[in-house]
Structures are given as structure tokens and as C-alpha cells.
Amino acid sequence: MVPLEGGAxxxxxxxxxxRGSLQLLDQRKLPYESIYSDIKDAVAGWAAISDMVVRGAPAIAIAAALALAVEVESLKPFSGAGLEAVAFLKNRLDYLVSSRPTAVNLAEAATNLLNICQAVADKGDDAEAVYQAYLEAAEKMLAADVASNKAxxxxxxxxxxxxxxASGNGMRVLTHCNTGSLATSQYGTALGVIRALHAQGKLETAICTETRPYNQGSRLTAxxxxxDKIPAILVADSAAASLQSLGRVDAVVVGADRIAANGDTANKIGTYSLALSAFHHGVPFYVASPLTTIDTATKSxxxxxxxxxxxxxxxxxxxxQGTQIAADGVGVWNPAFDVTPARLITGIITDQGVITKEGNSDVFDIPSFIARSKDERSPSLKTDSKSSGLQVSKEGDLHANFKPLNESLVASYVKSQPRLGAILGGTSADWSVKEVGDGNLNFVYILEGPKGSFVLKQALPYVRCVGDSWPMTLERAFFETTVLREHRRLAPNHVPEVYHFDHPMALTVMEYLAPPHIILRKGxxxxxxYPLLAQHMAEYMASTLFHTSLLALSTLQQRKEVARFCGNIEMCRLTEQVIFTEPYMEASNNRWTSPHLDADAQALREDAIIKLEIAGLKSKFCEKTQALLHGDLHTGSIMVTQESTKCIDPEFGFYGPMGFDVGAFLGNLMxxxxxxxxHATSENDREGYQLWLLKTMGDTWQLFSERFVALWDKNWGAGDSYKIEVYNTKELQSLVQKTYLSELFQDSLGYAAAKMIRRIVGIAHVEDLESIPDLEKKVACERRALNFAKQLLKERSKYSDIRQVCNALQGSQ
Incomplete structure (x- = not known):
């Protein structure tokens, strides 16, 4: 016996x-003792499984495979024929399967391992090759289970x-038995769902049942x-229905020991009761399990x-394990599991996606889902990391099954998601798929069908406009979707709706902003x-920035969100690099209209005052967690019509200085x-349009500041920054607001200038300037923009009103 090392x-x-050593945490002794048992061979593995030293369908399968792996390792040096080795392994695997007959993972793992070894022996290889193949395959199961759980x-x-x-405080999720790290290799299935919600800040409480008679819930899940410091409460099994009746459960998620082809699910005794109660009370009931738990040979x-x-x-x-509590002579019926009918199950969450029912069916068509999953994972569809030089994912990573989708694969993917197919209507033959991504980072597809349409956006593990020499995190898709949802909650008229998010595939499906919507930059x-542009953008920025700041939130609430968005570090680092660093040094990514702007670029790199100003802005960008920003609010991230304005693509979202968003929009208007x-012609000198742009800049700031102050007045004291008990007079409150807005105005001008500079001499330029056909005019416009940005960056403190800035821009050369 080996004690558990370390603390919480x-x-x-x-x-x-x-290799050669297996230790299993003896779960019978938890939570009072944390003891690891050494497992030397298949016999010890059988006993550990049967006696519930280890439990949980995935963990049982892995423990059995590794117990035999330890025994195989002890046989060295290997000798004999390959078929003799296969016969030995079959005997041992059959024995191990008998330890827990209901758990399908164990039987399937044994079959798969034996097939691998049989294939080696069939080639005429000796026992050493067969045993080596077994060891490698058994060890791969461990890593694969981690990736499966996270998916x-x-x-x-x-x-x-x-x-x-989720409500403002998050979801209240009830689970049964134990399906976490103790039931798997790591992370968990149903408890993995709860862990994922907690990591996203979307969990209020995990509710665990005690799970009689073996108390896996109270002993292990709790x-x-x-x-893991996840907020949780423990309830008696018999109290779960009452809790649901009180409206205190938002969803139920359980694991599975075996799932039939129609979705009927065998799980820990008591699961059926929970499903009946959830069905009666209208609470979504999900089963979470890897595909390996599904037994398609079992029809129901x-x-x-x-x-x-x-x-x-x-x-x-x-x-x-304790003293007798029941009367002598009483009969006992003690099934380990019960079967929940598919009609009571909302969906089956697997490592390849969520299986749902078609139409009004009471059962699931699991074989079709598995067939589609196998098609999508076929070798012809996978990226060859060796040939491309691109490592798409790491073993055990959440994105282990990531693959970029082309137009034909997009349709196949949508077919595998009935909810998405229902939005489009018809069949895949009726759908049109068009790739429209013209950005720097992602694939973007428009899908249209007889009933509806949507946009499917997929992140790539590299910068699209550069190639796989510049790797990028796929996690940006998670943060983009999170910002979209939060900003839509705060500004529903100005953010598209998200229909679906596939985390492992880094894929988001959202509302299609159909024509006449157009990218603002193109307009x-x-x-x-666009007569409502200033009003709409002011509403969007004021609402999203105010409500995610400490003016509206407690420090506890905001710091929790700040911690979550610290995970978007790679996108923040990219911003630091391309906006605040590379334009002011010699960097291979930089480009400008050469040789015409060579001297201008060099002068920028040699300007000490500019560098000091940029350093201050960069410092605020990195250190000031003021509000949840869009993070890339340029005119290419806004869709417009005459009546509508929608902000898209917030994959750079993070908690930072408010002025970064406001300045990005103003700088792009400049x-x-x-x-x-x-773009002026003899027929249209664009002077009238330039006046409208100046007015839009002025109106945007004016309306934004008015809206922001109005929200502040309405919610004074709601957040922790300025408590009403301290700032308790109208005069003092007005002074605070004036000071706050003044600093925000200065930040916005600084970031506007920085955004302009990077679009002239940095890696990514703007179509506004790039599309100018006449080279001399293009250079003149670029130089004017660069000079004004430098002047604005250096002298912004002299401006106290947006009209002064507009006048300076109008008079710039």
C-alpha cells in the first residue's frame, strides 16, 4: 500500500x-484514507475491479488493460511464437472481462487489444512483437481517455x-454516482461536464447524490x-426529486456503464428514478460517456x-464494510445498475459530439451517429502533420480530433448535428455551402437551406494569412464564443446569436447576417x-463596457471573469506583438509601401517620444483589467445595413482598458x-462623405459618453469601484464621472493612433487604403494617416473634446 502524496x-x-508498475487508488477507503494499491498482474487487477478498489466504466477498462501490461512486462525476456502469445493474452483478457460483466468498455477494450495482437501474429511475428504491440496499445488507452474526457x-x-x-450565477447541475477523475484516467465524463462548466464560469453549484448503497456520491464525487474547489452540495438520493420540484436543478448529467443501440442506458442504480423525476419536471437529462461505452450489438x-x-x-x-443494520433473515435485492429508457434522455454526450433524437422519435439512432463519426475521422480527412510541418494537436489534448473542414466536410458535419440540420431544413442535397472568409485567421462558411441559414466559423491552428509557420491557439474559438454570448446578453440588438459551439473542433455556428448586411469597411x-451607425456603436460599447466593469460588478465577480479570460493569453500576446512592438522596430512581419514610405517607417522607429507613449499604452493594455473587450473592434468586425449594426469576430476578447475598444473603432473611422x-473621382470628390465620417466620429463619442453616464447614474453603487456610501453627493459623483470619462477619452485617442500606425507599417493593412488604385494617391493617404496618428499619439493630452480631434484630422496633411 502506498499513501496518497501531496495536498489539495x-x-x-x-x-x-x-511501464512495469501500476497503482490504483483504493476508492473503498475514501474519503478517510488515500491509499494506492500495487497491481502486479491480471489476478490482482481482477480482484481490484471486482472488489471496487477501482470503479467507473472507463477506469475499469484501463485498469484491466494496464494490469495485464504489468504482467506482460514481467515476462521479459519474451520467447515463443506469436500465436502462443495471443492465446495467453486472450485467456487473461477473458478472465479480466468476467470481473465486471455489465461494463461494456472493459469488453470492448479487451476485444480491441486482442485484435491488435492477432494482426501482429497473423503476419508471422514472434511473441516479442505481439507482447510489444500489446504494451503500446494498452498504454495508448490511458492517453486517449484523457482526450476523450476533455472532449x-x-x-x-x-x-x-x-x-x-445559465442564469447570472450559473447553472445548477445534478449528477449521480461518481464519474470524475476517480472513475476515469483523469478529468471525468459527467463530472467532466461539470468541470468544464466551472472552468467557463457557468456553474453555480454541482449537486451530487449520495448514491446508495455504496455511497460513491458522498464518498467519491463530494x-x-x-x-477541486468546485461549489457543491450533497443530497440524499430520495431528496433529488423534491429538489427538482422546487426548481433548484437546471440539468441532470450522469455517466453510463453500457448504452444500447437505441439509447437505453445502464448506469448506477437510482439513475432511472432521477430520469423519471427530471422528465416529469421538465429538467434536461443527459448521459455523458465515450463512444466506447455504446454497445451497438445490444439493441435495447x-x-x-x-x-x-x-x-x-x-x-x-x-x-x-461496517456493522449490520438490517434484521437477520430479510431478503435482499441489490442490483448494481438500472436501465433508463431512451425516451427519458435528452441527449447522449460523447467524445465525438452530442447524440440527439431525430424528429419526434423516442429513441436514438446511435449506429448512424457512429457511422458519421467514423467517416469524419477517416485517415483521408486528417491533416498529415509530418508532411505539412503542422502539429494540429498534442496527444491527450482537448483538440486531439481537430481537423480543418472544407466545403464538403462542412455539410457532413452539419448532418451529424440534427439541431443544425433542422435550422437549414431539407437534406444536405438542398444546402448551399460557401467559404467567405477573407480575414487573417479563420475559415468562415455560409450555409443556406430551404428553412434557414447560418454561418459556421472554424479557427485554424495557425495564422491563415501567414501559414503554418505562425502557429495559433485553437482556444481562441472558445473565448470568441464566450464573448459573443456575453455581449449579446448585454447588447442583444448588436451581436449575432450563437446557435452551436464545438470546443474540440474550435467551431462556432451563429446567426447569418444576410444581405443587405455588409462588412462596414466595404460600405x-x-x-x-449609415445614419444609425454612431448610435448603435455607442449603445454596444457603453453597454458591454459598463456592465463588465467594476462600476457594475463586485470585485469577486469581475476577478473571477478576469481569471477566466487570462486563458486567452496567446491572442493578447499577438496584439502586444503586432500593435505595440513590431511597428517600432525592424521586424520581418512589417511591411509598408516601399520605397515610398521607407523614410517614414525609419523615422517612426527612431522617434523616442512615440516609443514612450506606446510603452504607456502597452502597459495599460497588459495591466488594466477594466472591462470585457471585443478586442479587435475595427470596421471589418462590424456588419451593417441602414437599420442594423452587429459586431462580430471577438476572438481577441479579454479584460482590458475600455479605451482599446473605443479607440479601435474611432481609429478605423479615421x-x-x-x-x-x-477613392475620390471627378464625379464624386467624397468631401461630403468625409464630413459624414467626421460627424459619425463625433457623435459616436458623444453618444457613448452620454449612454455610459446614464447607465452609471442608474446603477450607482452596484459595483465595488465607487460605493455610494463614500461618493454620497451628486457633486462628488459628477466629479468622479468627469474624471473617469476624461481618462477614458485620452486612452481612446492613444489606442486609435496605435491602431492607425500598425495598419500603415505593420503586418496587417486595411482594405480602405490597399484598394486605392492610384499608387501616388495611396502613398499620400498612407503618409497623411501615419503623420496624423503620430501627432495624435504625442499630443492627445491637449484635446478635451472629440470635435477638436475631428477638426485636427480635417486639417491634417
């Missing part, structure tokens, strides 16, 4: 393995949030939740053999007036203004 900060593992967590969190969006739950446990588990305390190049000289 240690990762909780049910299985410790290195289930991501898919599950998305499914639960779609079924019942232990894991407390260990009626064919599942239910294991019965020792009567002592009921007649004695502590799951049969500005065309000289189109670039649009300067570029008009290059």
Missing part, C-alpha cells in the same frame, strides 16, 4: 502507471448551456468536488445483463452612409476618412 493542489488520479466535458457544457442557458436495454451485488452492501453499513469604401481622397 495535487492532481487527483485513480490510476498511476509507468466530453466541452461538448457537454455546450449542450447544457444550449438546453438551459471528495473530488471539494478537492432489455438485453443488458444487470449485475447483482452482495446482499451485505444493504444489510451492513458503509456499503457492506465605407463604397461611400455608403483611416476611412483619410482614404476617401484615394
Amino acid at each position: 493542489g495535487e492532481q487527483l488520479l485513480a490510476i498511476r502507471y509507468r 466530453i466535458g466541452a461538448y457537454g457544457a455546450e449542450a447544457l448551456l444550449q438546453a438551459k442557458p 471528495f473530488e468536488l471539494v478537492h 436495454g432489455k438485453e443488458i445483463i444487470i449485475e447483482e451485488r452482495s446482499p451485505k452492501e444493504l444489510t451492513h453499513s458503509h456499503g457492506g 465605407l469604401i463604397a461611400g455608403t452612409v 483611416l476611412a476618412y483619410v482614404s476617401q481622397d484615394g
Whole structure:
């Protein structure tokens, strides 16, 4: 026996393995003792599984495979024929499967391992090759389970949030038995969904049942939740229905030991009762399990053999380990599992996506889902990392099954998601798919069908406009979707709706902003007036920035969100690089219209005052967690019509200085203004349009500041920054607001200038200037924009009103 090392900060593992050594955490002794048992061979593995030292369908399969791996390692040096080795392994695997007959993962793992070894022997290889193949395959199961669990967590969190969006405090999710790190290799299935919600800041409380008679919930799940500092409450099994009746449960998610082809699910005894109660009370009920738990050879739950446990588990305390509590002579029925009919299950969350029912069916068509999943994972569709030089994912990573989709694969993907197919209507033959992404980073597809349409956007693991030499995190898709949802909650008229998010595939499906919606930048190049643009952008920025700041939130609320968005570090680092660093040094990514602007670029790099100003802005960008920003609010991230304005693409979202968003929008309007000289013709000198752009800049700031102050007045004291008990007079409150807005105005001008500069001499330019056909006019416009930006950056403190800035821009050369 080996005691558990470390404290609460240690990762909780049910299985410790290195070649030749396997230790299993004895879960019978939790939570009072944390002891690891050494497993030397298949016999010890059988006993550990049967006696519930280890439990949980995924963990059982891995423990059995690794127990035999330890025994195989002890046989060295290997000798004999390959077929003899296969016969030995089959005998041992059959023995291990008998330890827990209901758990399909164990039987399937044994079959797969044996098939791998048989294939080696069939080639004529000797025992050494067969045993080596077994060792490698068994060890791969451990890493694959981690990736599987994290994918289930991501898919599950998305499914639960779609079924019942989280309230202000998050979701209240009930689970049964133990399906976490103690039931798997790491992270968990149903408990992995809860962990994913907690990581996203979308969990209010995890509710765990005690799970009689063996008390896996009170002993193990509660232990894991407390260990990971996840807010949780424990309830008696018999109290769960009452809790649901009170409206205190938003969703139920459980694991599975075997799932039939129609979706009937065998799981820990008591699951059926929970499903009946959830169905009665209208609470979504999900099963979370890897595809390996599905037994398509079993047509329905009626064919599942239910294991019965020792009567002592009921007649004695502590799951049969303690003193007798029941009367002598009483009969006992103690099934380990029950079967929940598919009609009571909302969806089955797997490591390949969520299985839902077609139409009004009471059952699931799981074989079709599996067939589609296999098609999508076929070798011809996968990226060859060796040939491309691109490592798409790491073993054990959430994105292990990521693959970029082309137009044909997009249709296949949508077919695998019935909810998305229902939005489009018809069949895949009726759908049109068009790739429209013209940005620097992602694939963007428009899908249209007989009933509806949507946009499917997929992140790539590199900068699209550069190639795989510049790798990028796929996690940006998660942060983009999170910002979209939060900003839509705060400004519903100015953010598209998200329909679906696939975390492992880094893929978001959202509302299609159909024509006459157009990218604002293209409209500005065309000289189109948008009369509501200033009003709409002021509303969007004021609402999203105010409500995510400490003017509206407590420090506890905001710091929790700040911590979550610290995960978007790679996108923040990219911003630091391309906006605040590279334009002011010699960098291979920089480009400008050469040789015409060579001297201008050099002068910028040699300007000490500019560098000091940029350093201050960069410092605020990195250190000031003021509000949840869009992070890339240029005119290419806004869709418009005469009546509508929608902000898209917030993949750079993070908590930072408010002026970064406001300045990004104003700076891009300034670039649009300067570029008009290059688009002017003899028939249209664009002077009238330039006046409208100046007015839009002025109106945007004026309306934004008014709206922001109005929200502040309405919510004074709601946040922790300025408590009403301290700032208790109208005069003092007015002074605070004036000071706050003055600093925000200065920040906005500084970031506007920085955004302009990087679009002239940095890596990514703007179509406003790039599309000017006449080279001399283009250079003149670029130089004017660069000179004004430098002047604005250096002298912004002299401006106290947006009209002064507009006048300076109008008079710039």
C-alpha cells in the first residue's frame, strides 16, 4: 500500500502507471484514507475491479488493460511464437472481462487489444512483437481517455448551456454516482461536464447524490468536488426529486456503464428514478460517456445483463464494510445498475459530439451517429502533420480530433448535428455551402437551406494569412464564443446569436447576417452612409463596457471573469506583438509601401517620444483589467445595413482598458476618412462623405459618453469601484464621472493612433487604403494617416473634446 502524496493542489488520479508498475487508488477507503494499491498482474487487477478498489466504466477498462501490461512486462525476456502469445493474452483478457460483466468498455477494450495482437501474429511475428504491440496499445488507452474526457466535458457544457442557458450565477447541475477523475484516467465524463462548466464560469453549484448503497456520491464525487474547489452540495438520493420540484436543478448529467443501440442506458442504480423525476419536471437529462461505452450489438436495454451485488452492501453499513443494520433473515435485492429508457434522455454526450433524437422519435439512432463519426475521422480527412510541418494537436489534448473542414466536410458535419440540420431544413442535397472568409485567421462558411441559414466559423491552428509557420491557439474559438454570448446578453440588438459551439473542433455556428448586411469597411469604401451607425456603436460599447466593469460588478465577480479570460493569453500576446512592438522596430512581419514610405517607417522607429507613449499604452493594455473587450473592434468586425449594426469576430476578447475598444473603432473611422481622397473621382470628390465620417466620429463619442453616464447614474453603487456610501453627493459623483470619462477619452485617442500606425507599417493593412488604385494617391493617404496618428499619439493630452480631434484630422496633411 502506498499513501496518497501531496495536498489539495495535487492532481487527483485513480490510476498511476509507468511501464512495469501500476497503482490504483483504493476508492473503498475514501474519503478517510488515500491509499494506492500495487497491481502486479491480471489476478490482482481482477480482484481490484471486482472488489471496487477501482470503479467507473472507463477506469475499469484501463485498469484491466494496464494490469495485464504489468504482467506482460514481467515476462521479459519474451520467447515463443506469436500465436502462443495471443492465446495467453486472450485467456487473461477473458478472465479480466468476467470481473465486471455489465461494463461494456472493459469488453470492448479487451476485444480491441486482442485484435491488435492477432494482426501482429497473423503476419508471422514472434511473441516479442505481439507482447510489444500489446504494451503500446494498452498504454495508448490511458492517453486517449484523457482526450476523450476533455472532449466530453466541452461538448457537454455546450449542450447544457444550449438546453438551459445559465442564469447570472450559473447553472445548477445534478449528477449521480461518481464519474470524475476517480472513475476515469483523469478529468471525468459527467463530472467532466461539470468541470468544464466551472472552468467557463457557468456553474453555480454541482449537486451530487449520495448514491446508495455504496455511497460513491458522498464518498467519491463530494471528495473530488471539494478537492477541486468546485461549489457543491450533497443530497440524499430520495431528496433529488423534491429538489427538482422546487426548481433548484437546471440539468441532470450522469455517466453510463453500457448504452444500447437505441439509447437505453445502464448506469448506477437510482439513475432511472432521477430520469423519471427530471422528465416529469421538465429538467434536461443527459448521459455523458465515450463512444466506447455504446454497445451497438445490444439493441435495447432489455438485453443488458444487470449485475447483482452482495446482499451485505444493504444489510451492513458503509456499503457492506461496517456493522449490520438490517434484521437477520430479510431478503435482499441489490442490483448494481438500472436501465433508463431512451425516451427519458435528452441527449447522449460523447467524445465525438452530442447524440440527439431525430424528429419526434423516442429513441436514438446511435449506429448512424457512429457511422458519421467514423467517416469524419477517416485517415483521408486528417491533416498529415509530418508532411505539412503542422502539429494540429498534442496527444491527450482537448483538440486531439481537430481537423480543418472544407466545403464538403462542412455539410457532413452539419448532418451529424440534427439541431443544425433542422435550422437549414431539407437534406444536405438542398444546402448551399460557401467559404467567405477573407480575414487573417479563420475559415468562415455560409450555409443556406430551404428553412434557414447560418454561418459556421472554424479557427485554424495557425495564422491563415501567414501559414503554418505562425502557429495559433485553437482556444481562441472558445473565448470568441464566450464573448459573443456575453455581449449579446448585454447588447442583444448588436451581436449575432450563437446557435452551436464545438470546443474540440474550435467551431462556432451563429446567426447569418444576410444581405443587405455588409462588412462596414466595404460600405465605407463604397461611400455608403449609415445614419444609425454612431448610435448603435455607442449603445454596444457603453453597454458591454459598463456592465463588465467594476462600476457594475463586485470585485469577486469581475476577478473571477478576469481569471477566466487570462486563458486567452496567446491572442493578447499577438496584439502586444503586432500593435505595440513590431511597428517600432525592424521586424520581418512589417511591411509598408516601399520605397515610398521607407523614410517614414525609419523615422517612426527612431522617434523616442512615440516609443514612450506606446510603452504607456502597452502597459495599460497588459495591466488594466477594466472591462470585457471585443478586442479587435475595427470596421471589418462590424456588419451593417441602414437599420442594423452587429459586431462580430471577438476572438481577441479579454479584460482590458475600455479605451482599446473605443479607440479601435474611432481609429478605423479615421483611416476611412483619410482614404476617401484615394477613392475620390471627378464625379464624386467624397468631401461630403468625409464630413459624414467626421460627424459619425463625433457623435459616436458623444453618444457613448452620454449612454455610459446614464447607465452609471442608474446603477450607482452596484459595483465595488465607487460605493455610494463614500461618493454620497451628486457633486462628488459628477466629479468622479468627469474624471473617469476624461481618462477614458485620452486612452481612446492613444489606442486609435496605435491602431492607425500598425495598419500603415505593420503586418496587417486595411482594405480602405490597399484598394486605392492610384499608387501616388495611396502613398499620400498612407503618409497623411501615419503623420496624423503620430501627432495624435504625442499630443492627445491637449484635446478635451472629440470635435477638436475631428477638426485636427480635417486639417491634417
